[in-house]
Amino acid sequence: xxxxxxxxxxxxxxxxxxxxxxxxxxxxxxxxxxxxxxxxxxxxxxxxxxxxxxxxxxxxxxxxxxxxxxxxxxxxxxxxxxxxxxxxxxxxxxxxxxxxxxxxxxxxxxxxxx
Amino acid sequence: xxxxxxxxxxxxxxxxxxxxxxxxxxxxxxxxxxxxxxxxxxxxxxxxxxxxxxxxxxxxxxxxxxxxxxxxxxxxxxxxxxxxxxxxxxxxxxxxxxxxxxxxxxxxxxxxxxxx
Numbered sequence: 001x002x003x004x005x006x007x008x009x010x011x012x013x014x015x016x017x018x019x020x021x022x023x024x025x026x027x028x029x030x031x032x033x034x035x036x037x038x039x040x041x042x043x044x045x046x047x048x049x050x051x052x053x054x055x056x057x058x059x060x061x062x063x064x065x066x067x068x069x070x071x072x073x074x075x076x077x078x079x080x081x082x083x084x085x086x087x088x089x090x091x092x093x094x095x096x097x098x099x100x101x102x103x104x105x106x107x108x109x110x111x112x113x114x
Numbered sequence: 115x116x117x118x119x120x121x122x123x124x125x126x127x128x129x130x131x132x133x134x135x136x137x138x139x140x141x142x143x144x145x146x147x148x149x150x151x152x153x154x155x156x157x158x159x160x161x162x163x164x165x166x167x168x169x170x171x172x173x174x175x176x177x178x179x180x181x182x183x184x185x186x187x188x189x190x191x192x193x194x195x196x197x198x199x200x201x202x203x204x205x206x207x208x209x210x211x212x213x214x215x216x217x218x219x220x221x222x223x224x225x226x227x228x229x230x
Contacts, residue, residue, distance in 0.1 A: 102163065
């Protein structure tokens with residue numbers, strides 16, 4: 001079956017702008033999580049959505065938000081971009097139930113803020 | 115809250131040697147303990163996981179051991195090969211600041227280099 005897809009793959013934005021990233025999970029997966037990956041900080045957890053509801057949240061400012069649609073596709077939005085938001089943004093999907101916790105990652109969106 | 119320690123942060127071994135990476139956690143919010151591998155330029159992928167009802171699990175050259183009393187689990191790679199060079203992440207159980215349970219945060223990663 002098709003894997004996790006993310007669009008766009010690369011993005012260049014200017015400080016102060018906003019950006020929306022998209023993630024399509026594996027068919028049948030109801031959980032989508034978002035991560036920010038930078039060389040110095042590893043994989044930082046942003047938030048998790050399950051059945052259109054935010055179920056878990058990391059320690060990121062309110063400029064970072066997300067949502068999930070009824071088909072489990074998820075979007076992540078970053079408003080008022082800062083230079084420090086430059087990173088690889090990864091989403092991961094899983095079935096989301098207690099017995100199947102393995103996460104499958106997408107290829108990521110490389111965001112550059114200038 | 116989160117309290118994850120993964121050691122070492124970098125590890126360099128000679129091909130054929132063994133490598134051990136340890137992950138220490140504080141919240142016993144889940145019974146699932148996975149390890150992910152991320153090769154350069156690629157996405158993280160699950161390589162092995164263990165449930166808390168067993169103490170060790172092996173899959174060819176890799177194994178994971180769990181010590182629930184001491185709250186740590188370790189990744190063991192034997193007979194290392196150059197293709198094992200990657201960054202390895204543990205994903206321990208944690209309690210979200212809001213009290214929710216999950217296996218969503220990651221250790222800071224261990225960069226393993228296997229020299230031929």
